[in-house]
């Protein structure tokens with residue numbers, strides 16, 4: 001640690017808030033007054049993307065068949081790209097991450113603290129999907145790695161699949177189709193129903209759940225939902241107070257919750273018993289939300305008349321790997337290989353959305369939309385260098401940072417700091433003449449987790 005970092009000095013710049021963000025923009029004259037959320041860019045200069053090292057040295061690893069739309073965007077940035085069709089084992093990932101700067105995954109690739117520990121050069125992770133439960137988000141945060149996702153680019157695809165499955169289950173389409181594939185003509189009406197006038201119960205009324213509710217109502221269904229948060233009902237959809245109330249009222253139950261401690265096995269034997277005799281269950285959320293052994297039993301007993309399952313507690317890492325589940329061979333059970341978000345439209349949109357977030361972080365330090373990180377976004381000033389510093393959120397960090405700067409008599413163009421309970425994220429635009437010296441001093445602070453300069 002440098003002498004400068006150890007010494008505590010009188011501040012000459014305005015101290016930053018350690019709870020939220022605060023901006024000092026000398027040109028905008030905001031030092032004394034309320035800070036604007038975003039600094040005005042200098043209209044006279046061209047906003048060329050900054051970079052901390054030659055762009056063709058930035059290595060991007062894209063796993064699990066990420067869309068060509070993302071690959072094209074990284075190519076146009078001249079980043080190095082390596083792709084793989086499936087997920088890797090933890091050991092393979094740990095090895096690969098040693099010299100990777102940007103990692104792109106979908107729902108399969110588990111990213112543990114162990115793998116992150118070895119990833120000394122990793123700047124950011126992109127989950128090219130909605131769910132982020134596959135990443136140890138807390139560890140990534142602690143290690144200064146923001147994680148981005150695409151919160152609603154595949155919402156409609158999942159909602160449409162679910163609506164198709166409601167009709168398919170009511171008409172036993174899966175069974176009729178496979179019988180005919182085997183040459184068996186079985187024309188029956190018994191146990192087959194219209195969905196009009198039936199009740200659809202939605203567990204988790206977020207982006208997907210509420211879309212399903214809108215579409216179901218258009219088909220003449222009654223829609224009820226249960227969510228732990230208060231949600232605005234769409235159309236005539238109505239909220240119910242408890243999960244049991246929802247299960248007891250519905251002919252169809254569809255699950256749209258994230259995987260968490262509260263949702264793991266949230267549909268087990270007791271909940272299945274609460275469901276109406278002859279009702280149907282759809283799960284396109286996460287496999288561990290449903291106890292599959294209990295569901296298989298409820299299907300065998302005929303208490304549940306059918307199920308459509310898209311997600312499983314353990315899924316193969318890639319196409320062509322074998323797969324078994326206790327649901328195979330049961331009547332009126334539609335099994336799909338986690339394809340809820342797998343449409344051309346969704347994948348193309350996700351590719352663009354997550355690649356944009358990653359490129360903005362690499363080039364500008366923007367963390368808007370990160371799921372595990374303080375969110376900061378302000379325009380770059382091409383007449384300055386930008387320093388990014390992720391630090392432990394402990395008292396005294398900003399005093400030390402500002403001490404370094406005041407010592408050098410530096411003109412700070414803009415400075416913004418945002419914190420969460422573990423870390424702080426500081427972005428500073430500085431005079432080009434001193435930026436490297438400031439960066440070096442910041443790196444030496446014992447509280448610094450990651451420091452990067454963009455020039």
Ligand SMILES: NC(=O)C1=CN([C@@H]2O[C@H](COP(=O)(O)OP(=O)(O)OC[C@H]3O[C@@H](n4cnc5c(N)ncnc54)[C@H](O)[C@@H]3O)[C@@H](O)[C@H]2O)C=CC1
Pocket residue numbers: 130131132151152154155158203204205206207208209226227228229256257258259260262263284285286310311338339340341342
């Ligand atoms: N099968 C597939 O291919 C796909 C699956 N998914 C899964 O669907 C999940 C939901 O996606 P979105 O609707 O976009 O998420 P969202 O975050 O918009 O909505 C989730 C809702 O669940 C609620 N919730 C959380 N815990 C709950 C609990 N214990 N009980 C009741 N409600 C609870 C939340 O308050 C929120 O309203 C994702 O987290 C992902 O795991 C998402 C996309 C594709």
Ligand SMILES: O=C(O)C(=O)COP(=O)(O)O
Pocket residue numbers: 106107108128129130131132154338339340341342
């Ligand atoms: O978006 C999600 O959370 C999904 O489950 C879709 O995952 P996938 O991109 O198909 O691996």
